[in-house]
Amino acid sequence: MASGTSADTGIISRNYKSGSIIYFEGDKSEYIYILKGGRVILTSVKLDTGEEIKEEVRQGEFFGVKSALGKYPREETAQTIGDTIVLVLNLADFEKLVLRNVNVVRKMLRVFSNQLRRIGKMQRSILGGTEEINPDVELFKVGEYYYKNGSVQHAQYAYKKYMEYYPDAQYAKLAMERIKAIAAGQPYPDASPGPSAPPPRRPVEDEDDDSGFDDDSGSRRGDDDFDSFDDEKGGSSSALVDEMDDFVSGDKKSDLQDFTFDDSDLVESLDESEGGLSVKFSKAAALAATSKFGDALKLYQDIMAAGNVKAPQEKKLQEEAQIEAGICQSKMGKMREALETLSGFIKKFPQSENVKKAIYYIAEIFDNAKQSDKAISYYNRVLNMTPKDDFSKKAMNRIKQLQNG
Amino acid sequence: MAMILDDRFFDKFGVEYSPNEIIFCEFEPGNEFYFVQSGKIQLVKLINNREKTIDVLGDGDVLGEMSILEEQPRSATAIAVDHVKLLKFHRDNFDALMQGNPQMAYKLLIIFSKRIYDAKRRLMILLLEEPQLKVMDVLCMLAEEDPHLDLQNELSLQVTPQQVASWAGMAEVDAQKELTHLSRLDKIELYSDKIVVRKIREFQRLVSSRRKKMFS
Structure with a gap:
């Protein structure tokens, strides 16, 4: 390493051979560097994943600034590739330079403020605050x-x-x-x-349209989104179901129609013996948990069809059975039926706290069908609904993944 | 490190707040940033519908710096703890301010550098998995922050269990439990306004070895 001092500025320039370390992570030093010629790689470790990150310094760029100014240990190791020349500034040199070039400060502040924002975001996600907010x-x-x-x-x-x-x-x-x-x-x-209560329990809030996710105009009418779930009984003209035609095409359709309940002997035997809806519901849940969705679905549909239900708890069960039935259908690949069941639920129980869950599963159906735009649009509705819960979190994650790729 | 500025400056940009007055509120659009001339300011956030203190600022600190470059909703609520005097600048004046006061530009860089380090340091605590280690690391962080402390010897940190909980991102009862446990092991002594740590080096070693194992 050779050093020289430039006569007019008093700033030292230093020559390094290839592979030299300018400083190590953990070093304490008050020097700030500017890359004049050659290459410098900064290697650091990502806090949240332990992943190693390498960053190349561009010519004329500063490095080692934050740790020198903040007087804390270096957070990265700086190593040269090829013969390299750097300018070495102490804090007083740097201050003089900065005082003459306020634009440099402006650029650095921009970089710093972006870093702060990123850290803040990570912090919020760890502390469980919501990330996407209005x-x-x-x-x-x-x-x-x-x-x-x-x-x-x-x-x-x-x-x-x-x-x-x-x-x-x-x-x-x-x-x-x-x-x-x-x-x-x-x-x-x-x-x-x-x-x-701050969050009005409406399936979809008005600002939904600001979200930037364009939905097909066909599925949106006027200011009430869930008009689109209106469905003549037995008719197939629901806008949502129309949307499904986009992907439930030809061969897939026949797949969906193949399903029969013939293999549900098991259900029959369980079915009649014990009467109560709640018993049925637990059985259905147990079947669904072991991926016996056909059997579970049959039970859920029985619960939905049960007449003369007066007790609020039983009514609640009927409500939940409808959602679960939709989920079963979705798991069985019966997309169209699943959508009809779930949208029927929203129509029938618009005040239910389960509306959010229903919308989440509608989003998932589109998601599984690789209809990202629609999936995002429905996930986004989930996101806009309060309270923030696991569904909000899952919707957020899916939106991110869909948008990234 | 309060800013040395003449009175004319304060006449033009100075603002004052009484105790408990809000300076700005979380989620309010932010277009101004502030230099703290005197007084203490508490920064709080609502997290899971509870108010949590994330920082306390004093003389020489900068406030609302995230809005220097662009409009951003405030990330926390700033509340005056006592009588507070601030210099308040709109983003539009930033360039003129920097040109006229390059000293202030330099100071901002230093403040940002420290802010980033502090934020990362706090994030490292939150990333630890065991509550016991989180609490230890909070004490390590506080010890590292004070350059006057001799880390080789027993040291006394001005901190309450409530603050420890807040740094560690834990419920107060949980932090209290961990602190009580450490005190039973005679690793620390608990007081209402301070915590005495016998061997902070031991905590540092434990935390750093666990951190290394975290990703392997």
Whole structure:
């Protein structure tokens, strides 16, 4: 390694042979480098996966900046390839240089801020916060949180900012009511029916269309998305089912029709002996768990068809049976039937907390059929529904995977 | 390292907040960034519908720096802890500000560098799997942060179990359980406002060997 000092700047330039280490990960040093000639590779380890990352420094680029400025150990090893010349700056040199070239700072700040954002994202995903969010909805929720917890001053701030930035958004009216209520010294309207619970239980929220996922116009009519699930009894004209024609074509169709219930002897024997719906439901669930979807489906359909059901628990079971039946059909490759069962569910029980689950499985059907756009569109609906749960998470993951490839 | 600026500057860009006042709110669009002149600011986030403190800032810190380059929803809520004096700059003024005060540009670079390191360091804690190690690593991080501490000897960290829980991304009861366990083993002594660690080196060794094994 040879060193020389440039007369006008006082900055040292250093020559390295191929394969030299300029610094090691873990070293502490206040030097900052600029690559003048040759090649430098930075090798670091990814925090979350332990994967080794190699990055090449471009000519004229700085390296070793963050650790020198922040006075912490190097996070990467810098090694040369081929004969290499670097300029070596101490902090005072670097400061002088920067003070003369504010544009350099601007560029570095951009890089730094992107890094910070990435780290923040990882942190959020580990802590279980949601990754994809609508800032307006979240801002409103912050207001709700503080109002519920008695921090009215903070709540008022959030609601006012909501009105300032999103005067036409979903919760504007409610935010205005909250602002007035707080000004009047009223406590949070506990358990009041209607809009007080921030997420209105509607299958699909209005801002859905902003998501950027274009759906076929045929499946969307007006402002109520689930018009599209309207289906004349027995008719095959549902828009959703029409969508299915895109991929359930020719040969596949015959596959779907082949299925019969003939092999369900097992079901028959289990069936009549014990009467209650809940017994049937557990049996069906057990069958589905062991991939006996045909048998499970038969039981679920029995539950759905049972008449004279009055007890709320039994009604609930009928509701759940319909979803499970749709899932069974989907597992059996009976896509069209599955879609009809699931969309029928949404139509029949629009207020059910299981609507989200139904939409998730509709998305999955499109997903399995390699209809990514539609899959994404339905996953996205799941994502827009509260509360955030496992389905939101799974939908998020699938959207990411579908979008990446 | 409070910024040395003349009074004219404060007249033009200065803003003041009373205790408990919100400076900005999580998810609010952010177009301004701030330099803290005096006072303490608590940064909190709502995570799983609970308010969690993610940082406390003081003199010389910068606030809302993520909006220097582009409009971004705020990633946390900033609340004044005591009487707070800030310099507030809109993104549009950033270039002019930097041209006129390159010193401030340099300071920003340093602040960002530290911020990134701190954020990574905290992420490393969260990436550990065992709660016991997370708690130990929080103590390691706090010890490393204070350059005046002698890591070879017993040391005292100004931290509450609640803060430890928050750094470790754990529920308070769980963190408390781990701390109590460590204190029964006489590895630490628990006080209401501080934790005395007998041998921080031992914690560092344990954590780093586990970290190496994590991916192998």
